[in-house]
Each structure stands twice: as structure tokens, then as C-alpha cells.
Amino acid sequence: MDKLELTTLVHQLIGLGEDPGELNYWLEIFDYLEPTQQILLCANLQRELKSLQ
Amino acid sequence: MDTNDLMEDQPDINEAESHDALTDELLAIRAEAGAHPEAHRDTQATPESGAERDKVIEQASAERGNILKGVLTSPLVSNGLNLVPFLGGSKLLTESIASTTLDGNEVSGRSRIIHAAMGAGSLALDFTGIEDIPEGTMLAGKSVNLVGKLAASLAEKGAAKSARIFEISAKFMASNPNLTAKAETATELKIRKIIADIRDYPKSGPQIEAERAA
Numbered sequence: 001m002d003k004l005e006l007t008t009l010v011h012q013l014i015g016l017g018e019d020p021g022e023l024n025y026w027l028e029i030f031d032y033l034e035p036t037q038q039i040l041l042c043a044n045l046q047r048e049l050k051s052l053q
Numbered sequence: 054m055d056t057n058d059l060m061e062d063q064p065d066i067n068e069a070e071s072h073d074a075l076t077d078e079l080l081a082i083r084a085e086a087g088a089h090p091e092a093h094r095d096t097q098a099t100p101e102s103g104a105e106r107d108k109v110i111e112q113a114s115a116e117r118g119n120i121l122k123g124v125l126t127s128p129l130v131s132n133g134l135n136l137v138p139f140l141g142g143s144k145l146l147t148e149s150i151a152s153t154t155l156d157g158n159e160v161s162g163r164s165r166i167i168h169a170a171m172g173a174g175s176l177a178l179d180f181t182g183i184e185d186i187p188e189g190t191m192l193a194g195k196s197v198n199l200v201g202k203l204a205a206s207l208a209e210k211g212a213a214k215s216a217r218i219f220e221i222s223a224k225f226m227a228s229n230p231n232l233t234a235k236a237e238t239a240t241e242l243k244i245r246k247i248i249a250d251i252r253d254y255p256k257s258g259p260q261i262e263a264e265r266a267a
Contacts, residue, residue, distance in 0.1 A: 017106065019161070044120065048113035
């Protein structure tokens with residue numbers, strides 16, 4: 001998942017009531033995470049979106 | 054003021070005003086999507102589905118807290134800082150990402166970030182011995198600078214990516230001043246409790262030996 005896809009995912013979650021402040025933090029640090037940490041974060045957000053939809 | 058007051062972690066109006074531009078943009082996106090700031094608690098869903106949504110968000114946030122703990126305690130960070138960790142610091146980090154505090158209060162996603170950054174910052178508290186713990190405040194008004202100093206130290210050691218994460222964390226703490234102040238007080242209470250437990254440990258030694266002998 002690239003940054004653009006992540007941003008889209010975050011926007012979807014915010015539309016479903018997630019906290020913009022917290023997710024903005026994750027967007028900001030995303031580029032500095034290790035690849036495995038990025039994968040974990042994306043999987044977490046995708047799971048959350050699926051559960052909320 | 055009791056500990057429950059200290060651990061209350063809902064953002065207040067001042068913090069809502071301190072969002073940066075990107076957060077404002079994200080708030081606008083949520084407004085366009087028709088979600089109220091407390092949408093997951095709102096009445097457009099049934100109480101049952103609202104509770105279900107709260108649970109999903111809470112669980113996802115807790116998982117992210119665990120990811121953040123891994124980020125802040127990664128070998129890259131540890132090696133970069135070359136710290137002798139304050140005894141109990143890892144306990145603070147673990148508690149920081151728990152779904153509830155020791156006082157039973159729920160922890161929001163923002164508080165998890167702040168508590169985790171503060172837990173990592175506490176690893177850098179310069180204690181040469183538990184008798185050296187100052188009587189005054191250790192963290193109040195200082196945690197943002199403490200995390201910022203860790204960022205600078207990482208940058209000096211060439212760990213640029215880790216340094217940026219600590220910089221962003223310090224900025225996040227600064228933009229949520231009330232949550233940070235509450236976390237500072239709560240974390241300091243925990244540090245002092247850990248220190249008190251360590252100091253009391255020798256007193257309980259004979260009791261433990263007596264129990265073992267019995």
C-alpha cells in the first residue's frame with residue numbers, strides 16, 4: 001500500500017467516525033516506519049474499515 | 054484531584070482548537086461524509102450498533118498502540134539512544150497502550166500515542182540511582198522537551214527515520230497540551246509508585262524467606 005492509498009483509507013475511516021487527530025499522527029509517521037511496521041499499520045486500518053462498514 | 058481525574062483523556066475545546074492544518078483537513082473530510090465528531094457514539098445508529106462501533110474502534114486503536122510500542126522500542130531506537138533504561142520504563146510503556154488504565158478509565162487513541170511517547174521519554178530520565186529521584190516534578194511541563202531531546206539524540210546518531218518519529222510525537226504532544234499535562238501527572242505518579250515499590254522491596258525480603266521456609 002502506498003501513501004496515497006493509505007490516505008484514502010484514513011479518509012474513509014474518518015468518515016466512519018474515527019479520530020482525525022490520531023490518524024493524522026499515523027499518516028505523518030508512516031514514511032518513517034520500517035516496512036514491517038507499515039504492513040502492520042495498513043492491515044490494522046484495513047481490518048477496522050472492514051469491520052466498520 | 055484524584056487519579057481518575059488525571060487519567061480522563063477526552064480531548065477538550067482547547068485541544069480541538071490546536072489541531073494543525075492537516076487535522077483540520079481531515080475534520081472537514083469527516084464533516085463532508087456526514088459524520089458527527091462523536092459519530093461512533095451518535096444516535097444515528099442504534100445503541101447496540103453504536104456500542105459495537107465503539108468496540109471496533111477501541112480494539113483497532115489498542116492494536117495500533119501495540120504497533121507504536123514496537124516502533125518506540127525497536128532495536129534501531131534502543132541502539133541509537135544507547136540508554137540505560139530507567140527501571141520500570143518498559144512497564145510504563147506497556148501500561149500506556151493498555152485498553153484501560155490501572156484506574157479503570159478507557160484510553161483514547163490520542164492518549165495512547167501520548168502515553169507511549171512519554172513512556173519512551175521516561176526511559177531517558179537521567180537517574181543514577183533511585184535515591185537521586187528529585188522531590189519536585191520530573192515530567193510536568195517537561196515531557197515534550199524530553200521526547201524532543203530523544204529525537205535530537207537519534208538524529209545525532211544518524212537514526213534519521215527514528216528521529217523524525219520522535220519529532221512528530223513531540224509535536225503531537227505539544228498540540229494536545231491538556232492530554233499531555235494529564236499524562237505527565239499520571240506517568241509521574243506511576244514512576245514514583247514504581248520507585249516506592251523498589252525501595253520497599255528489601256523490607257519484604259524476610260517475609261518472602263519466611264514463606265519459602267514454611
